[in-house]
Amino acid sequence: MKTRVLGLVALTAVVAVTLVALFVVPPDRNQGDAQRIMYPHVASAWLAYLSFGVTALAGIGWLWKRDLRLDAVAHAAAEIGVMFTAFAIWGGMMWGRPIWGVFWQWEDPRLTTTALLLALYVGYLLLRRLTDDPERRATRAAIVGIVAAIDIPIVHFSVEWWRGLHQTATIGSPDRVLNPAAPGIFVGTLFGTLAAFTLTWLYLMIRRYQLARAELAREEARRIDVLMSARTAEVAR
Amino acid sequence: MSNLRTEARVALAVARKDAVAELHGRHATVSTLFFAAVVLLLFGFALGPDAARLAAAAPGMLWLAVVFAGILAVNRLHLLETDDGALEQLALYPVSRRAIYAGKALGGFAVMLLLGVVVLGTVGVLFAVDIAGAWLPLLVTVVLGAAGVAAVGTFYAGVTVRLRAREVMLPLLMLPVLAPLLLGAVKATSAALTGDPFGELGAWLQLLVAFDIIMVVAGAATYGYLLEDG
Amino acid sequence: MTDAGYVLAAYAVIIGGLALYTGTLWRRLRSARRRDDEAR
Numbered sequence: 001m002k003t004r005v006l007g008l009v010a011l012t013a014v015v016a017v018t019l020v021a022l023f024v025v026p027p028d029r030n031q032g033d034a035q036r037i038m039y040p041h042v043a044s045a046w047l048a049y050l051s052f053g054v055t056a057l058a059g060i061g062w063l064w065k066r067d068l069r070l071d072a073v074a075h076a077a078a079e080i081g082v083m084f085t086a087f088a089i090w091g092g093m094m095w096g097r098p099i100w101g102v103f104w105q106w107e108d109p110r111l112t113t114t115a116l117l118l119a120l121y122v123g124y125l126l127l128r129r130l131t132d133d134p135e136r137r138a139t140r141a142a143i144v145g146i147v148a149a150i151d152i153p154i155v156h157f158s159v160e161w162w163r164g165l166h167q168t169a170t171i172g173s174p175d176r177v178l179n180p181a182a183p184g185i186f187v188g189t190l191f192g193t194l195a196a197f198t199l200t201w202l203y204l205m206i207r208r209y210q211l212a213r214a215e216l217a218r219e220e221a222r223r224i225d226v227l228m229s230a231r232t233a234e235v236a237r
Numbered sequence: 238m239s240n241l242r243t244e245a246r247v248a249l250a251v252a253r254k255d256a257v258a259e260l261h262g263r264h265a266t267v268s269t270l271f272f273a274a275v276v277l278l279l280f281g282f283a284l285g286p287d288a289a290r291l292a293a294a295a296p297g298m299l300w301l302a303v304v305f306a307g308i309l310a311v312n313r314l315h316l317l318e319t320d321d322g323a324l325e326q327l328a329l330y331p332v333s334r335r336a337i338y339a340g341k342a343l344g345g346f347a348v349m350l351l352l353g354v355v356v357l358g359t360v361g362v363l364f365a366v367d368i369a370g371a372w373l374p375l376l377v378t379v380v381l382g383a384a385g386v387a388a389v390g391t392f393y394a395g396v397t398v399r400l401r402a403r404e405v406m407l408p409l410l411m412l413p414v415l416a417p418l419l420l421g422a423v424k425a426t427s428a429a430l431t432g433d434p435f436g437e438l439g440a441w442l443q444l445l446v447a448f449d450i451i452m453v454v455a456g457a458a459t460y461g462y463l464l465e466d467g
Numbered sequence: 468m469t470d471a472g473y474v475l476a477a478y479a480v481i482i483g484g485l486a487l488y489t490g491t492l493w494r495r496l497r498s499a500r501r502r503d504d505e506a507r
Contacts, residue, residue, distance in 0.1 A: 094477035119413040214499035
């Protein structure tokens with residue numbers, strides 16, 4: 001199966017890139033070993049945003065086409081997105097402690113935006129769980145997912161403003177690893193991690209989508225069961 | 238075929254219907270106001286008694302009280318519909334969904350505005366901040382903040398109106414989305430009260446305006462889908 | 468904790484988390500498909 005091959009390739013890539021990031025890449029001049037955390041942290045953040053973009057687009061697709069398969073995509077993307085968001089926050093905290101001296105920094109727009117991202121999409125998943133009818137669930141989820149996606153740039157922008165008005169010199173900024181002028185091995189490892197993680201994301205998306213379809217089918221079968229037994233009971237009288 | 242005037246008329250009719258229902262059950266609105274006052278009192282106990290610290294925290298406490306009480310207010314405005322299936326009945330009429338949303342949000346805005354003004358006055362008294370000196374920018378902030386909470390709250394109240402565990406889901410969905418509004422309103426209030434030393438008041442008010450417009454548009458565009466599917 | 472500790476903590480949770488999620492995903496898929504077969 002093609003998906004299985006994808007999975008194996010993704011696994012190999014992740015293992016390879018982790019080994020490189022931990023043992024091959026030299027420590028950063030300013031940030032030391034802590035800089036290594038940036039690779040999975042940035043990759044996770046990227047995949048979180050990608051996931052929620054997919055959730056919003058799939059939601060729009062559902063509202064437009066009324067195809068439950070699109071809703072299944074939205075669900076899969078949201079669940080995987082929440083996972084990567086949690087990873088991004090964790091990575092940010094593990095990086096922050098050695099660099100800033102604290103686990104949390106209110107003035108870092110990325111960290112606070114990501115925390116809000118987590119809150120928004122955990123709410124999305126809970127909303128889904130509390131609605132039983134598939135079409136109503138899909139509609140509610142779609143509009144909540146769309147508004148959440150619209151909110152994210154506003155949040156990021158406002159937190160940046162918040163920080164901008166209290167300019168404090170930060171010795172370590174997560175941005176440094178994204179600088180294209182950085183030494184080749186840093187940039188290369190970053191792109192490698194991005195690629196490996198994205199392949200993993202793709203594999204997980206396919207599997208989670210399959211699971212969502214299977215669960216939908218089971219829901220449908222159960223509903224038919226209930227209808228049939230009610231019918232049989234009626235006929236028996 | 239709806240044109241703008243018909244839509245406006247529908248919106249006002251919906252808002253008036255809600256207002257009449259509210260007036261008849263005045264106790265509910267008064268209770269919400271008292272809830273906000275109690276929240277402020279508790280903030281006083283939690284963060285006090287140092288007057289300087291309370292004065293510095295006043296803008297934050299003001300808007301948290303408004304947002305928390307706002308949750309109750311928008312929740313109630315939608316409860317009015319479920320009791321007798323009125324929401325479905327509304328949906329049967331050949332009127333624009335946008336107009337129905339606008340009407341409900343308008344009603345919410347009226348309540349939030351009242352709430353905001355009352356909380357503002359209470360904060361002035363409880364935490365010794367000079368409201369009168371900066372009353373105009375403060376009023377503008379309250380108007381913009383109330384609009385944002387109403388727009389977002391009405392939307393999510395519609396989403397959760399027939400949802401299990403509604404009492405916790407409404408705030409859980411609403412509050413993260415309101416984060417930028419909270420930030421902007423608190424910073425604007427703080428700037429207004431301190432005489433705007435960094436000249437940031439305008440920027441924060443712009444953020445509030447942008448937030449309000451975006452959320453009203455998003456809410457109006459998507460609210461209709463709720464009515465179709467229930 | 469030295470810097471290395473934080474690096475390890477970060478990678479352990481992220482890579483480990485991915486592995487854990489993948490594992491539970493497989494389990495859920497297996498269970499959902501098995502029930503489908505039983506129902507037929």
